[in-house]
Amino acid sequence: MAPDSTPLPPALDYAGTLSVLIAEPIDVGPTPEGHRRIIPITGGTVTGPRFTGRVLAGGADFQTLHSPELTQLEARYAIETEDGAVISVDNAALRSGSTDAMARLLAGEPVDLAEIYFRCAVRLRTSAAEWEWMNRTLFVGSGERYPDRVVVHLFAVA
Template sequence: MTQMPQPPALEYAGTLSVLIGDPIDVGPTPEGHRRIIPITGGTVSGPRLNGRVLPGGADFQILHTPELSQLDARYAVQTEDGAVVSVDNAAIRSGSAEALGRIARGEPVDPAEIYFRCAPRLRSSAPRWDWVNRTLFVGTGERYPDRVVVHVFAVG
């Protein structure tokens, strides 16, 4: 009899609270409706990640259907010790057309109404942060009118 494989363990690394600006509406494209959400700053706190989100990044979104969005956020974090870590965060956000419509309009939505999962890729040239280059991360997200909150977990 073959045993079922066990899922990998997850270790909580930290939470990113990413402040966002007003969306830039690109409009309908062959892939879907595109929007660019500027990233204006934020904070990072947790047992393995602490620092601040640097302004200048953006979340490049494709709204495939009224119930499904594909997110591609790219920005940088400056750690407490001064290192810079780049974040490339691919995510899926789905829910009812009504709930995602409220998000698109910048209105509050209960996170329990939305499936928001991500795979943030962290990279750094700082030797003390090399562990992020060799670690796979997954996360959950919550969207608020002025920010996105991402809870990041290292896959064991």
């Protein structure tokens, strides 16, 4: 690369969409780090060109509301592919928007996707040999929050 040339960004390869079903939030309340909430994960689906399957119940999304405009999310759960492989999901995300839009979102009301910034970095890990490529791949995604689920469009960083 010549010293005056601009580096090219890595390509993104659409891997699939996770539709993660959620239960009512558990409100921990204000803590020294921010307002904490735990959102139980109850199931869901995975559909896409790189893998399909289902989201297993038992995970959770651990949220820190840093301000009325900014929430940090750390979701951990598992998915099972159609061929029976189990994949661990660690999803670190930021969700932000205006005070009004975020308040409506937290109240479980529908909010126009254009009003919310929701991006994530996702690590997938598995012991299944046929899915080992996931252990060596970084993923990024864009998220959407609905009253009963979170949708994450997942892209492999090439």
